[in-house]
Amino acid sequence: MMLGIHSIMDAMVQTALRSGVALFEGLSDQGLEEAVALARRGKCARGETLFEQGKPAVAFHLIIAGRLKVSKDTVDGQQIIIRYLGAHEIAGCIAVCGGMPYPATAVAMEDTWLLTWDRTRLAQLAERYPVIGMNAMRIMGGRMMELQSRLTEMQTERVERRIAHTLSRLVVQAGRRTADGIEIDFPITRQDLAEMSGTTLHTVSRTLSEWEQAGIVTSGRQKVVILNPHALITIAEDLPRDGG
Amino acid sequence: MMLGIHSIMDAMVQTALRSGVALFEGLSDQGLEEAVALARRGKCARGETLFEQGKPAVAFHLIIAGRLKVSKDTVDGQQIIIRYLGAHEIAGCIAVCGGMPYPATAVAMEDTWLLTWDRTRLAQLAERYPVIGMNAMRIMGGRMMELQSRLTEMQTERVERRIAHTLSRLVVQAGRRTADGIEIDFPITRQDLAEMSGTTLHTVSRTLSEWEQAGIVTSGRQKVVILNPHALITIAEDLPRDGG
């Protein structure tokens, strides 16, 4: 039996919503139905831009499946990666709440399916079901704490620690257990790690090489596997190391 | 005629609420009354701690008058300043929304008067008057954008630019026009500026000395006056300078 794109999407949506979307936690079945009914379904193909820094923020997204990279460009052509977003996470919330332009750009790393609400619809929804607003705030609070932590790291830590922290966060957000260790679940370059850690790809490369020597990680082209998470934390938290 | 502390406070609250508190923008008079009725009035004397990093977040504050310093300590005893908060701004919102511990510490720089709601009361209020929740989100969105910008700066800019950005932000948030120029409206040390810019007090001192030579600022003990805001922006945005 052939299924149309919408049927497949519907199935994904149902699965997704049942498996713990933080935004809808504690929402009644009725509320959930209404939310989905008000949403637009969309797909963002790999490499496509979902929203762009500086453009007026009109929409808010829930990722059903796939992955986005949220990054910010500077006037002089540099780029930093704010974060990656995976299934069940929300995108574009900051701007939509504030009625400001998007502060960053979101690009699909792989084909990504989304539920999308525009500003007014979301406001309606949040008014009818206050728990959605509360959840959104809790999510924003979490993101904010992460930003504060990263800012603190950037101001007080040396590069090696920062890279260790970056990798630790990636383990939590996108780690996948394998036979060898924990692998970051999407292709990631040295340049990407550099843009997350506030350094250059050269320094990341050197650091990973050292860590590979020490048996802490294995890394290859667009791939990082953490063999010894404990050692990574030891570096990130600047604890005394063995064999020093 | 003698006025009790509460009368004085009441007068301040009334004045404050009429002069543009972003949190209550668009709220009905009734809603405002109710909000104030549900609030606890409090004072935080200069030097006192309003809330502390790591402690459970129970309360949410609106500053009626005074100033707070919000900072974050690292495990190894370093400190960074997240931001200063002045009259009409809110404090403790992140943690309260998320039900997490406070991610930072707030200390009164001067005697500070506050309206305080605890978690449950605020939730009640936001449910009855959704516009409050919306406003809170808009404010959080703004804070988040600021954090993202600072993170970007920290990752891509040299110290001089970062210090210039820090000062620019202070001008907007706490600048006061004087005969000479724009003065930062509270005592601020080189150490403070360093903790906001991600550098050391030595570098801040050297940089301010250079700027003083160039006629961009005047600075003294715990004091900074911007004589030439345009030049400061020129440095912050790395535009081509005259006389180079």
Add this chain to the structure above:
DNA sequence: CGGAGTTTTGAAGGACGTCAACATCTGTGG
């Protein structure tokens, strides 16, 4: 006037960016 807190300035050293060259891998098209 003494002492604590703040600021200034110099000198030295190092962490890390920059520059450069090369190696390796992937995908594409002949």
Add this chain to the structure above:
DNA sequence: CCACAGATGTTGACGTCCTTCAAAACTCCG
């Protein structure tokens, strides 16, 4: 299947921005 271009990763050498260390001057307050 191979050649080739483009993207990605590695490593060395060098320079420099900025921290660190050190000492002294200044300011405020009791």
